[in-house]
Amino acid sequence: MEVSRRNFLKLSGASLAALVTGLGFEPDVARAQGYDLKIEGSQKIPSICHFCSGGCGLLLYVKEGKLIHLEGDPDHPTNGGTLCPKAASLRSVAYSSDRVTKPRRRAPGSDYWEDISWEEALDRVAKKTKEVRDSSWKATDPIKNAKTGEMEEFPVNRVEGIAFLGSAEVDNEESYIFSKFCRVLGTPYNEHQARI
Template sequence: MDVSRRNFLKLSGLSIAALAAGLGFDPAVAEAKGYVLKLEGSKKIPSICHFCSGGCGMLLYVKDGKLIHLEGDPDHPTNEGTLCPKAASLLSVANSPDRVIRPRRRAPGANHWEDISWEEALDIVAKKTKEVRDASWKAADEIVNAKTGLPESFLVNRAEGIAFLGSAEVDNEESYLISKFSRLIGTPYNEHQARI
């Protein structure tokens, strides 16, 4: 039997159409059932996107402690169910094998990173913060008085060697805590897109 390419495509199309008509195949129904099966047994958690200060609402679906799906929250007044490309990519960010989930340290002079415990990481940060704060502490500042031409001393009490640099991914509550911590350790350098 000699079948041309055109006749092969016609027969294939007719076969698929007959199969779909005979079995009642509806792509929309199949897609909806696949969606339901994917999310079955998962816990739906409303959340906020952390990429910018827009505060878009998201619905996270978690199964067995792992994020399996996310989508925009249609009931959220900011984004009404839509997500920008950065927010839509959060699923791959959460499940990336390259994501760092434990503290790591690269010792001075070393050529590799090593995993350390949270206690050890906090201890290192606390010691270094104290060391830099003590080395850069300024109790008073001398300014020459423009009228008299004499130097005057003003109490400033600040650590000039420490600064905090926030980002759009830091939410309001974290910004408040960073601001309070900056004041506590005495640094005036707290830069953020939403300074408190």
């Protein structure tokens, strides 16, 4: 078939007009139906994002015990349905093959990580914490008396060898528990990542 220049332009214009009108399809309806098929049969669970202390609301869609879709909660006052890139990637984080699910240890001088049991991990942390606490305990501190001008020993009862740094994934309740834990240990060095 031979097409003249004029017929080519007519055919191109007709094709463009057909595409612009959508050929009778309604893209919004098709998109909504595709979304409904994606989450059909799942349970919608409202939740909170754990990546920072912002407390953004999430809607999780769980089917057969597995997260199949997540989105921002449009009724949540913090984020109003929007999600940052970290929150939007929660599903891939949960099911990543690289996710560590057991305690691991790299021995001094070793070049690889080995899996250890939870009991061994907790025992090692407890023993090391006790060792450092005992070796860096400070019962008194010399402080200059403002009235007499002489140095006097005052009780301080603190651990100077242990510090605690919170994470951006720690919520308010966990931060409260961590601050209590630091007081029990006797360390005044309790800081949070959000301030740094």
